[in-house]
Amino acid sequence: MTIETPAKASPLLPVPELERRLAQQALIAEFGRFALKNPPFQAMLDEACRIAADGLEVDFAKVLEPLPGENALLLRAGIGWKPGLVGRARIGADLESPAGYAFRTAEPVISNHLSDEKRFRTPKLMADHGVKRAINVIIQGESDAFGVLEADSRDPGAFSPHDIHFLQALANTLGVAIDKERSRLEIERLGAELAEREAHLQRAVALNPQVPWTANAEGRTVDVNERWLALTGLTREEVLGESWVQASHCDDRPAVGKAWADAVENGGFYDIEHRVRLAEGSHRWMRSHARPWRDAQGRIVLWYGATEDIHGRKLAEQRVAQSEERLAVAINAAALGLYDYDVASGRVELDARVREIWGIETEESVSFAAFVGGVHPEDQTAMQAKIDRAFSPQGDGRYAAEYRVLRRSDGATRWVAATGRAAVEKGRPVRLVGIVQDISARVAAEERLRAALADKDLLAREIDHRIKNSLSMVGGLLLLETRREKIGLRDTPEHLSW
Numbered sequence: 001m002t003i004e005t006p007a008k009a010s011p012l013l014p015v016p017e018l019e020r021r022l023a024q025q026a027l028i029a030e031f032g033r034f035a036l037k038n039p040p041f042q043a044m045l046d047e048a049c050r051i052a053a054d055g056l057e058v059d060f061a062k063v064l065e066p067l068p069g070e071n072a073l074l075l076r077a078g079i080g081w082k083p084g085l086v087g088r089a090r091i092g093a094d095l096e097s098p099a100g101y102a103f104r105t106a107e108p109v110i111s112n113h114l115s116d117e118k119r120f121r122t123p124k125l126m127a128d129h130g131v132k133r134a135i136n137v138i139i140q141g142e143s144d145a146f147g148v149l150e151a152d153s154r155d156p157g158a159f160s161p162h163d164i165h166f167l168q169a170l171a172n173t174l175g176v177a178i179d180k181e182r183s184r185l186e187i188e189r190l191g192a193e194l195a196e197r198e199a200h201l202q203r204a205v206a207l208n209p210q211v212p213w214t215a216n217a218e219g220r221t222v223d224v225n226e227r228w229l230a231l232t233g234l235t236r237e238e239v240l241g242e243s244w245v246q247a248s249h250c251d252d253r254p255a256v257g258k259a260w261a262d263a264v265e266n267g268g269f270y271d272i273e274h275r276v277r278l279a280e281g282s283h284r285w286m287r288s289h290a291r292p293w294r295d296a297q298g299r300i301v302l303w304y305g306a307t308e309d310i311h312g313r314k315l316a317e318q319r320v321a322q323s324e325e326r327l328a329v330a331i332n333a334a335a336l337g338l339y340d341y342d343v344a345s346g347r348v349e350l351d352a353r354v355r356e357i358w359g360i361e362t363e364e365s366v367s368f369a370a371f372v373g374g375v376h377p378e379d380q381t382a383m384q385a386k387i388d389r390a391f392s393p394q395g396d397g398r399y400a401a402e403y404r405v406l407r408r409s410d411g412a413t414r415w416v417a418a419t420g421r422a423a424v425e426k427g428r429p430v431r432l433v434g435i436v437q438d439i440s441a442r443v444a445a446e447e448r449l450r451a452a453l454a455d456k457d458l459l460a461r462e463i464d465h466r467i468k469n470s471l472s473m474v475g476g477l478l479l480l481e482t483r484r485e486k487i488g489l490r491d492t493p494e495h496l497s498w
Helices: 015-036 041-056 098-105 124-128 161-207 226-232 243-247 253-266 311-333 352-358 368-373 377-391 440-487
Strands: 060-066 072-079 090-092 109-111 133-139 147-153 211-216 221-224 270-277 283-294 300-309 336-342 347-350 398-406 413-425 428-438
Touching: 015 041, 015 161, 041 060, 041 072, 041 147, 041 161, 060 098, 072 098, 072 147, 090 098, 098 109, 098 133, 098 147, 109 161, 133 161, 147 161, 211 226, 221 226, 226 270, 243 253, 253 270, 270 300, 283 311, 336 352, 336 368, 347 352, 347 368, 352 428, 368 377, 377 398, 377 413, 377 428, 413 440
Parallel strands: none
Antiparallel strands: 060 072, 060 147, 072 090, 109 133, 133 147, 211 221, 211 300, 270 283, 283 300, 336 347, 336 428, 398 413, 413 428
């Protein structure tokens, strides 16, 4: 304790002084009752300053609060100071300042002769108001120190250790009240945060297409969302426990029940797609899934689950499956093979028919280079040129080519017709997908037809040649007979008769 003691202290308090101490205790009790009423925080600080000034019979009192990041104390509340200073004036928080020393050391400070003080400097705020003596104590409850409570006087009297006891008792009561206020504000903050989270959760649940539900460790449903009751037309009693499975389509109940029983028994995840009967009697596809929540010992406490409507997706999947089935039938009927070239990886996905044409094993991974390598060397350049045109950003992405394939397995030559569409992103080739058809039989038939047509053309030319020769001979004989008549010859030589 840093106290400037008077020259001589009386061993016994006179009656007026004793009455003053009793009055100080009454003021502390009065402040305690005031603080219990949960007044506004600033009002509580102002009341503490009033009680301090009244109890010590001085003109000035103040509450000083440290400023974060600064070596200064703010005049947070006060009495007796010039207007405009409370909330704005500052005092140094270093050890050379009486208030700063009290705050940093948690020791009370009495300075009865500021003008002659050798331990501390006199803050300008106090010098401007003619303060001659001061007393400072720290304000602290169970939590961190809030600041300093100070009383100041223009009178040349002296503060005594009894005054320290009064002011410290008042500061301690204020510290407890500040702790209480801090706790109340923290509770309000947490309550508001919790309420906001709860409202956020309720909004999320309301907008979430998934319907939440909860089951206990034994797998019995203990809570369901109101939307599930409205959706199925069931009552809460009908879905609690184990009766919820009755909402599933009769064909799906065995699988649903088994999947849930297995999850509960093994403590694993529950995830199944099934049909649910709606209130009007129709059925829709749903996906139900849940996970267990465990305590610190690893025991399952609750199951948290959700059910979502996947009817649209399920119907779309069924339509896709039907389309793929029809496509597969059409492809098989047309003897078509599928290929998919990924430019980035350089890999080509081939179906069984394309692999059969190229003579490639079923499980063999195929690069684009190996795929092109199966093409007849005389056709590779033309094939690659057409692929490059398909990948050109200026083109329409279509690819069509006919070329020969040298089957790897037996070296046989097969003619194929390939078509496809190229994908280009930002001017860069990405993918080429298409079909391949073995046209070897067609090419062979065309060759036979061309050969037959060539034979017919040769026969026609021979016949025409012979006809022309015959006509020329007849013409020559007629001309000869005419000339014989002109010269009077009647008999035709034997070798010229016909």
